[in-house]
Amino acid sequence: MKFVNLSTRLICMATILFTVASTLPAGLESAELSALEVMQAVENRDDGETMISKLTMILIDKKKHKRVRKIMGFRKDYGKDVKSINFFLSPPKIKNTSFLSYDWDDENKEDDNWLYLPALRKDKRISAAGKKDPFMGSDFSYSDMNGLELIDWQYRFKKRSVKIKGIDCWAIEGVPKKERADKVIEETGYWKTETWVRKDIFMAIRSKLYVVEEVKSNKKIKYFMVGDITQIQGIWTAKKLSMKTTKNKRTEHRTILLFDDIVYNQGVDDALFNRQQMKIGPP
């Protein structure tokens, strides 16, 4: 009888332990994660193989004047490469303008960005050197849209726990690795970043980006924030993105992106992502 009780108890304990272990939330494991691993997790977070969305882009200048553009966007991941095509729906003067982008993971391959101007009946390549340049005149640069190359950066925890809007986050500081500093600054224009990542869903919800300026006495900082976070088709999505550019603590310009009608992982044809499609328009 004793023997039976013991083994039963052992089996019970083992079962309990096993069950508990397998249901441990990722967060508990994360107590061991390094800053770099956090950032990798952020990058690797599922954002859908493909995505279709309607995007409203609001550009706000320092006098609070707004310009609104409506865009329909298609994205498809090809392993680590990303292709996307965006069609302007409004305002009427730039309707049917479209923007095609190939973001190659291989850092030796230059990204391809094309802008089609219907009035010109031609598409033009956007200079590759302009990765840190503004996307569509907004506060988001191309490198903002495509994400930073993690291997270029050195990350450390600024704070291992900080509450933002009641949710526990990491505060991570990043600086370019010394041997890659020139390239990083050339490409992204940042000499330092601070990122706040939600521990529960590994989403970067805030960033403070320190921009290199030619005129050293101008301190330029960009503030990135997300909001309206929900799950769509099981994928954590931020439906509102904001990027604010400040110079010497004065807001110079701000861009707000509002995503709607988001559809993930559903029939996005490869044929969309080429120069011909730019002229045809959205499917």
Add this chain to the structure above:
Amino acid sequence: MSKIRARIETGMERFGEFVFDKRWFVIVFTILLTAFMMSRLPQLKFDMSTEGFLHEDDPQNLVYSDFKAQFGKDEMIIVMISPKDVFDLKFLHKLKGLHDELENSLPYIKEVRSLINARKTTGTADELLVEDLMETMPKSEEELAAFKQYVVNHPIYRNLLISEDGSFATVIIEPVAYTSAEDSGEGDENGFDDFDADDSSEQAPDRQVLTNKENAELIAAVSNILEKYNDDSFPLRMSGSPVVTSYLKFVMQGDMKRFTGLAILTIAIFLFIIFRRFSGVILPLIIVILSVIYAFALISIFGVSIKIPTVILPSFLLAIGIGASVHLVAMFYHVYRGDNKKAAIADALGHSGLPIVMTSLTTSISLASFATAKVAPIADIGIFASLGVVMSLALTLLLLPSLLAVVPIKPTITPDQGERLSRMDRVLLRSCDLAVDHPWRVLIISGLIVGFLSVGLLRLEFSHDVLRWYKKQSAVRQNAELIDEKMKGSLTVEIVIDTGVENGLYEPETMHKLDELSKKISRYDDKKGVFVGKTMSLADMLKEIHQALNENRDDYYVIPDDLQLIAQEFLLFENSGSNDFEDVVDSQFRKARLTAKVPWSDSVSYVSFISSVRSDAAETFGDSASVTITGLVVLLMVAVDAMMQSMATSYTIAFVFITILMVILIGDVKLGLISMIPNIVPIVITMGIMGWVGINLDMFSLLIGSIAIGLAVDDTIHYLHNFKRYYLRSGDVREAVEHTMMTAGRAMLVTSIVLTTGFWLFMFSSMNNLFNFGLLTGFTLIFAFLADILIVPAILTLLTKGKTDSTVHESNRLSTEQHN
């Protein structure tokens, strides 16, 4: 009238006794007051900006602020390099070094522009490239030649970053228009606060215009860097409006210190010559120096900034205030016999108190007449000089007698003093005789002189030529003139075209009009110094983009005629990484900026230019857009206009008030009016001479009239006051005139000499405008003195001819006996 006068004089005597009794109280109170006033001095602010010429709420200033908020500052620091050859590898490398160092180490700047980072817009079949002109430095002679070819063929660089003949290159430094609060460090999370609001409420740090100190810091920093690079093969010069105005402040401050020192010294010397005693020098000086301190303390307390014209205030107050003290002190020495100071003080105040009050009031009023001037610094001088005179009066009536009471003083016994003055006396008496014996001759000759000279008044022209205030040999002026010549201007006139609707600038018609207006304006040349060296606007950028998108073909350097195309070309440009649009258009594409480059010239010359621009704009745009013209040059021009208006109003006010006062003082309307003649004559003479000789009426000479009236009136008042007294006593004009000369006349001569010398000190200035001002004011005061000793007795003689009434004589003698 004489009864009232007698009563006032008695009242003054009582007052003198009162002050004597309370002398220690007065002295202690003054010490405390002085301590307080001096504590306010360190807070004095300087403002040598051009915006400071107009009041803060002047509509022109507001338009200018709006412009700067949108497009940034229009004032640039221009560094010009004159190598043997701009298109030389060594030179270009050194230029890059200079450019980079400026970008890296200068404070308070928005941007640095030169051939290094000038915009180069080119297109290939596939691509629109917007990059820095010297993104990569040319490495070989072929690359250099290609580079040269490109620069020469593209007009956007010419007369901006490189001269027309290609021998001068510039680096243009744009200062920030506003500074914000100090960066509190990276630990602030405030950047994230406004996420949920769609509009972020206005930021906490306050906008502050770049202060003089910061401007000077910037210029000094540039200067230091230039020194490192300057050599025979890389000769450097710096100019631009920030530089010119900054040195202006530097020079003016230096001048101010120098003149104040010299003025005090000169006055001290004269006082010593006249009075031959220590107390005679120190006491009056204390009074006037205190009045200057108080005046500046008041300026500080009221938060007013010291502007360029304010620089004349100290020596001005010193010279003006000294007269009252001198009169009182002279009278005191005259009556003090060594025994009863109280009586002597009372007596002195009785005799001189009333005229001193009167002269101070008239001077104060004539200065206050400028308080309503549209030109802010003139208004400031008006107010504070006026207050300074009032305080000087108070000090003369209260502190001076107290000090006289307390300080040990030797009574007058000096016969040799009398002998010394007798030479002076002889001259004075001779002039008396001339006026009394030949009144008509004196008047007619004076009338002819005045008549002739007053024709010169018609030839007077207004002028406000800041650059030419500097002497010809000054480096600041020479650099500015050279840059103006080689780069076709270093100042700008800014024209803002507001279409009134978002994306209004997408309209081809509007862009064509913008281009047309640019072309019209660029043709202006009045052949007298004002011309347009270059125009720059969004239209030029659009042509640039259009050309690049069409294989860089020259025939595509035009405005496209398709609205969609324009909108999309702009979009493409925005995506190509350049933020150059910010400089020429607002983010709504509603307002466009058209910049016209012009050289330094007299502000008056710009008046025609601006009105020409206005009519061109009206012709081109009509009702389709509203056009505003602003910029530094416009402000300068408006300041001149304001000056002219101020002058007319202020002189009229001063004249009216003083005439009324004179009538009251003299107690006789006819006589009062006539007494204004010797006050006006000196001004007419001086201005007439200016007109004939070709000296222009500027901000400073404008002040001459007001100063001269105030001071000339002082002399007249003293003269008439004493004349009346002696005439009533003797009934004889000649005797009265002579007696007046011996008493008031002497004091008048002395104060005139002191004042004239005081103003002539300004001739030591390094600035032309102050030199002229000093010279002319000094002469005006001499004329005023002469008018008083010649014209006044002549008129009086004529008026009283045949009135030598024995009855009057008798009754007066009786009353005189009673009085004594």
